[in-house]
Amino acid sequence: MAGKTRQSKAKLQSAAFRRTRSDHSKELAADYVELIADLIDERGSARGTDVALRLGVANATVVKMLKRLQDMGLVTQEPYRPIALTGEGWEMAETGRKKHQIVERFLLALGVGEETARIDSEGIEHHVSDETLRAMGRFLARQIS
Amino acid sequence: MAGKTRQSKAKLQSAAFRRTRSDHSKELAADYVELIADLIDERGSARGTDVALRLGVANATVVKMLKRLQDMGLVTQEPYRPIALTGEGWEMAETGRKKHQIVERFLLALGVGEETARIDSEGIEHHVSDETLRAMGRFLARQIS
DNA sequence: AGTCGAATTTAGCATTGGCTAAACCTCTGT
DNA sequence: ACAGAGGTTTAGCCAATGCTAAATTCGACT
Numbered sequence: 249m250a251g252k253t254r255q256s257k258a259k260l261q262s263a264a265f266r267r268t269r270s271d272h273s274k275e276l277a278a279d280y281v282e283l284i285a286d287l288i289d290e291r292g293s294a295r296g297t298d299v300a301l302r303l304g305v306a307n308a309t310v311v312k313m314l315k316r317l318q319d320m321g322l323v324t325q326e327p328y329r330p331i332a333l334t335g336e337g338w339e340m341a342e343t344g345r346k347k348h349q350i351v352e353r354f355l356l357a358l359g360v361g362e363e364t365a366r367i368d369s370e371g372i373e374h375h376v377s378d379e380t381l382r383a384m385g386r387f388l389a390r391q392i393s
Numbered sequence: 394m395a396g397k398t399r400q401s402k403a404k405l406q407s408a409a410f411r412r413t414r415s416d417h418s419k420e421l422a423a424d425y426v427e428l429i430a431d432l433i434d435e436r437g438s439a440r441g442t443d444v445a446l447r448l449g450v451a452n453a454t455v456v457k458m459l460k461r462l463q464d465m466g467l468v469t470q471e472p473y474r475p476i477a478l479t480g481e482g483w484e485m486a487e488t489g490r491k492k493h494q495i496v497e498r499f500l501l502a503l504g505v506g507e508e509t510a511r512i513d514s515e516g517i518e519h520h521v522s523d524e525t526l527r528a529m530g531r532f533l534a535r536q537i538s
Numbered sequence: 539a540g541t542c543g544a545a546t547t548t549a550g551c552a553t554t555g556g557c558t559a560a561a562c563c564t565c566t567g568t
Numbered sequence: 569a570c571a572g573a574g575g576t577t578t579a580g581c582c583a584a585t586g587c588t589a590a591a592t593t594c595g596a597c598t
Contacts, residue, residue, distance in 0.1 A: 262449030264515045265424065269555090271516070272417065273584070279410060297545060304407030309586055311547060316584085328546060328593060358528045370409045371416070371520025380513050383503045414585090418554070442575060454556055456577060461554090473563055473576055 268375065275374040278344050279303070280313060281322050284331055285341035293330040347381060348373050354384040357391050413520070420519040423489050424448070425458055426467050429476050430486035438475040492526060493518050499529040502536050 283302055287294035300310045314331065317323045322337040333341065352369035360368065376384075428447055432439035445455045459476065462468045467482040478486065497514035505513070521529075 258443075258446040260511075261428075261447045264512045265447070266449040267512065268516045276414075276585080283406075295545075296547090298403075301403040302406045302410070304411040305585090306587055307546070308548080308588080312585080355525060355528070358525070358532060360525050360528045364522050364524045366405075367409045367412065368520060368522050368525050371413045372517050375513060375516025375520065377509050377513050379509045380500060380503070380505050383500070383505045387503060421555080440575070441577090450555090451557055452576070453558080453578080457555075 271374060276313070277317060277320060277322065278340060278374060280317060281333065281337050281341050282344040282348070284323065284333060285338065285345070288333070295330050299331070344373070347376065350381055350384050350388070351376060353388055357388055416519060421458070422462060422465060422467065423485060423519060425462060426478065426482050426486050427489040427493070429468065429478055430483065430490070433478070440475050444476070489518070492521065495526055495529050495533070496521060498533060502533055 280299065280303070283299055284294040287298050287302075291298075296307055296310045296314070299305075300307045303310070314323060314325060317337075318325060321334055322340060324332050324334055348369055351373050352365050355365040355369055356362070425444065425448070428444055429439040432443050432447075436443075441452055441455045441459070444450075445452045448455070459468060459470060462482075463470060466479055467485060469477050469479055493514055496518050497510050500510040500514055501507070
């Protein structure tokens, strides 16, 4: 009995872990893209320094990351120019913002303080499936009525 | 006006991001430790291969990681012997399990399916503050009554 | 127009977390 | 007693994400 049970359990669990881990790089990309979108909306343009400052990271790190984002087709950039998002980049930013908003509002509705809701939603956002997001949406809808 | 507002916003946000990122290595450690605890409870001992299988990772990776966990004072191990947890390791595992359980039960109570609850709780677990955890606990308590 | 300061990029390095392949132990069964 | 299977470790590699320091470019102000 042990054999089969063991194996299937392992397979199930490893899938969950693998997914959690493989998401890290996508998370980072999403954070950058979302932030860039925010900066463009707030101030008309996004510069490397602003991104570095807000992410708490060195300028050089941002440059390197932007290259990767460019390879992923999320941003475009000419040297020494502000950062622009591609269509795909905007889409990703929009999706992320919606997700973020739902999670944050959900936490607030749950009775969590503002500061904590802000911080936790940042961390949670990328690990919430669409199904869970819908459940949060339903909860919010119920609360409002 | 822009100057000051900008800076304080940046500081707040970078703190949140930095925290999210710096947690990654702790998360990983917690995953390993929790899994080792589970294996010991389920089968009496935890071997490297089991850990590798469940985490979906190569044996060599586990060995390397175990060295780091040993340096962190979470596990002890003699070569070619099964893995043991230190007191601190057990504590961490226990804390993690409690957290995990609350999050998973919370998601289920929210109406999320079993499979998704399992996967999402794995990802969310490490990003949930104590405050949010308490809010989830309150929600569960309300649901039961 | 020329210069200086600020932003950007490049270069080179470190750490983390992965992998494969090969060498090495342990234990079990004959 | 020992051979072989299976678990463990070592060695050496790679990619991602950070950093600092130095070089470069841009733009604004005499």
